Amino acid sequence: xxxxxxxxxxxxxxxxxxxxxxxxxxxxxxxxxxxxxxxxxxxxxxxxxxxxxxxxxxxxxxxxxxxxxxxxxxxxxxxxxxxxxxxxxxxxxxxxxxxxxxxxxxxxxxxxxxxxxxxxxxxxxxxxxxxxxxxxxxxx
Amino acid sequence: xxxxxxxxxxxxxxxxxxxxxxxxxxxxxxxxxxxxxxxxxxxxxxxxxxxxxxxxxxxxxxxxxxxxxxxxxxxxxxxxxxxxxxxxxxxxxxxxxxxxxxxxxxxxxxxxxxxxxxxxxxxxxxxxxxxxxxxxxxxxxxxxxxxxxxxxxxxxxxxxxxxxxxxxxxxxxxxxxxxxxxxxxxxxxxxxxxxxxxxxxxxxxxxxxxxxxxxxxxxxxxxxxxxxxxxxxxxxxxxxxxxxxxxxxxxxxxxxxxxxxxxxxxxxxxxxxxxxxxxxxxxxxxxxxxxxxxxxxxxxxxxxxxxxxxxxxxxxxxxxxxxxxxxxxxxxxxxxxxxxxxx
Numbered sequence: 001x002x003x004x005x006x007x008x009x010x011x012x013x014x015x016x017x018x019x020x021x022x023x024x025x026x027x028x029x030x031x032x033x034x035x036x037x038x039x040x041x042x043x044x045x046x047x048x049x050x051x052x053x054x055x056x057x058x059x060x061x062x063x064x065x066x067x068x069x070x071x072x073x074x075x076x077x078x079x080x081x082x083x084x085x086x087x088x089x090x091x092x093x094x095x096x097x098x099x100x101x102x103x104x105x106x107x108x109x110x111x112x113x114x115x116x117x118x119x120x121x122x123x124x125x126x127x128x129x130x131x132x133x134x135x136x137x138x139x140x
Numbered sequence: 141x142x143x144x145x146x147x148x149x150x151x152x153x154x155x156x157x158x159x160x161x162x163x164x165x166x167x168x169x170x171x172x173x174x175x176x177x178x179x180x181x182x183x184x185x186x187x188x189x190x191x192x193x194x195x196x197x198x199x200x201x202x203x204x205x206x207x208x209x210x211x212x213x214x215x216x217x218x219x220x221x222x223x224x225x226x227x228x229x230x231x232x233x234x235x236x237x238x239x240x241x242x243x244x245x246x247x248x249x250x251x252x253x254x255x256x257x258x259x260x261x262x263x264x265x266x267x268x269x270x271x272x273x274x275x276x277x278x279x280x281x282x283x284x285x286x287x288x289x290x291x292x293x294x295x296x297x298x299x300x301x302x303x304x305x306x307x308x309x310x311x312x313x314x315x316x317x318x319x320x321x322x323x324x325x326x327x328x329x330x331x332x333x334x335x336x337x338x339x340x341x342x343x344x345x346x347x348x349x350x351x352x353x354x355x356x357x358x359x360x361x362x363x364x365x366x367x368x369x370x371x372x373x374x375x376x377x378x379x380x381x382x383x384x385x386x387x388x389x390x391x392x393x394x395x396x397x398x399x400x401x402x403x404x405x406x407x408x409x410x411x412x413x414x415x416x417x418x419x420x421x422x423x424x425x426x427x428x429x430x431x432x433x434x435x436x437x438x439x440x441x442x443x444x445x446x447x448x449x450x451x452x453x454x455x456x457x458x459x460x461x462x463x464x465x466x467x468x469x470x471x472x473x474x475x476x477x478x479x480x481x482x483x
Binding site for chain 1 (some may be wrong): 340342418451471
């Protein structure tokens with residue numbers, strides 16, 4: 001029997017909320033799919049569109065950017081900038097014909113371990129029928 | 141109506157008074173359909189200046205060179221540079237002012253209104269000529285263009301061969317200027333983003349096929365970057381050759397420089413380059429379409445930038461280059477920005 005496709009997700013989590021949220025999920029021993037590679041960044045506002053495109057180029061099947069809820073940013077307004085920028089990236093990747101389901105943004109606070117696991121579970125479920133992302137992937 | 145004689149008179153006056161260092165304008169070139177940029181330093185050279193729909197270049201790019209040149213000189217001439225601007229070019233100046241790359245004292249803006257017309261699209265004309273070489277052109281009453289080739293003379297209505305951007309232009313007059321010619325009639329095209337529909341109406345796979353086909357043509361000559369008035373970084377993220385290297389840069393630093401995008405013109409790298417360029421121009425691109433004009437392999441680059449212009453307008457009610465005081469698109473936010481895509 002052929003093995004089921006397991007998508008690889010790159011998650012850019014902000015240090016102050018989402019990363020702590022994923023940590024909470026871990027220390028609380030909540031179960032969620034192991035498909036995600038978390039990368040801690042200082043703020044969701046520091047995620048350059050280049051990081052996202054590069055993740056896809058290096059073969060990510062899905063990319064998640066997660067930050068603090070609006071108003072809770074450690075740097076006061078970083079996630080507001082992120083919200084604008086990510087909206088542009090989202091429109092752009094949809095426009096060039098990449099599946100829009102492959103890119104997500106979420107707000108996860110340090111107390112929302114449960115929400116984090118739910119987001120990852122749903123993301124994996126959505127990515128499975130799409131198959132591997134080959135469009136932007138580097139050939140070598 | 142813009143009267144060329146009045147422009148020349150003003151140009152002569154400011155050169156004689158020494159108000160400006162030189163004037164960047166347009167002159168006749170060896171090609172019939174294209175004006176050449178002209179740098180007029182002496183009042184007696186004033187007669188070579190022209191103004192007609194063949195003046196499609198965006199001269200603002202030369203202000204960037206001027207700034208760099210000034211930075212290298214020991215005792216720079218601090219007088220402003222006179223520059224001819226159309227509506228779109230004036231917005232480019234506004235963006236440069238907004239980003240504080242140049243100051244208002246650096247330029248003496250000579251605004252020219254395109255009025256109800258615009259500029260020519262060479263590629264459209266070449267299609268109509270079917271391979272014949274234009275020898276001479278004339279404009280007939282601002283309605284038609286009369287093109288003579290070796291064999292024949294044809295008359296084409298100007299509306300048919302205007303650049304796509306001019307047909308969708310919402311402000312055909314300079315929004316910032318020191319002197320101004322022409323009228324300030326706002327045009328309001330019914331659908332300013334009409335040309336995008338041909339891509340937006342495609343299905344997701346068709347969109348991918350379209351862009352895949354277009355962008356895999358790219359040979360990464362960076363002509364689009366070289367001609368863009370907004371691409372002024374000394375160090376470009378997409379291209380690892382032009383690192384800002386000083387005498388103090390160590391070998392280790394050079395080696396550790398991250399190569400985000402490889403140089404090879406492969407599909408994936410080309411997508412990386414064009415997506416990054418589109419993002420860098422979001423809220424800054426003023427739709428002068430120079431990138432598309434200079435592209436040697438005819439990639440419709442304008443569609444990428446125009447799309448983000450549309451998104452900025454629809455989601456954030458932002459239009460680039462209208463006001464040098466407004467904060468830039470990605471360095472500002474509003475509380476009510478949409479977030480329905482965020483979980």
